[in-house]
Amino acid sequence: MLLLVALGLRVGSSHAQQLRRSVPDRLVVLTFDDAAVTHATYVAPLLRKYGFGATFYVCEFRPDFADKTKYMSWSQIGDLHRQGFEIGSHTLTHKHVNKMSAPELVAELDSIESRCRNNGIAKPTTFAYPAYDTHPIAFTVLPQQGYQFARVGGDKPYDPATDNPLLIPSFTTTGTDKQRVLTAIQQAVGGKIVVLTVHGVPDYAHDWVTTPPALFEEYLRYLHDNHYKVIALRDLKKYVRVPGASTPKS
Incomplete structure (x- = not known):
């Protein structure tokens, strides 16, 4: 607890302090990392089929980003x-936040924001930490850059009553253990929100974090058939009160 306070994290805050409205059961956030080409070719059409929202955390993985058999183009x-869909920042080069100075992190964020601007994409307002590595500099830099939420790992649901909005935990779908993922999804109850981190479906660049396509569609079908509400990370501002988050119209 003392370490969390030293890092400037908000702990022990109440729903009254952080919530705009009560969090319904079965609220899930879908996030996708690393600009894998299958996000455009396979994932997005499935999400539209089921009517789901999602956030795509993009970066330019060096040196292979030019290989469009592995990674999306900026046109995609x-x-x-x-x-x-929401486009979020994953830094420009997938550099870990704990390996950067504050000016370096600003430069990485600025570079992704510039590419978004040049391609008619809204400025990102949410962030995903590469490799889930965090550092106290992020808690100053991200708000200054206009970021409202940031996602890490942790394999636990997000509790707005206690979790810092710049350290939102998530579960990964990597692998073939279907029951592990379904058990994670089922924890979206009692005011807690389940955030899923997905990489390529499949992931041609990093096969150790791949999610098999058929299994991925099983997850989507489960969410649909069991009446889960599936949103992008930016949509948390409808429920969670954070500095700089505009009040939703509905």
């Missing part, structure tokens, strides 16, 4: 934005 990323 822009098309995801035009389809209504």
Whole structure:
């Protein structure tokens, strides 16, 4: 607890302090990392089929980002934005936050924001830490840059009553253990929100974090058939009160 306070994290705050409205059961956030090409070719059409929202956390993995058999083009990323999905920042080069100074983190964020601007994509307002690595500099830099939420790992549901909005935990779908993922999804109860981190479906660049396509669709079908509400990370501002988050209209 003392370490969390030293890092500037908000702990022990009440729903009255952080919530705009009560969090319904079965609220799930879908996030996708690393700009894998299958996000455009396979994932997005499935999400539209089921009517689900999602956030795509993009970066330019060096040196292979030019290989469009593995990674999306900026044209494809822009098309995801035009389809209504959120485009979030994953730094420019997937550099870990704990290996950067504050000016270096600002430069990484600025570079992704510039590419978004040049491709007609809204400025990102949410962030995903590469490799889930965090550092106290993020708690100053991210708000200054206009970021309202940031996602880490942790394999636990997000509790707005206690969790810092710049350290939102998530579960990964990596692998073939279907029951592990379904058990994670089922924890979206009692005011807690389940955030899922997905990489490529499949992931041609990093096969150790792949999610098999057929299994991924099983997860989506489970969410649909069991009446889960599936949103992008930016949509948490409808429920969670954070500095700089605009009040939703509905």
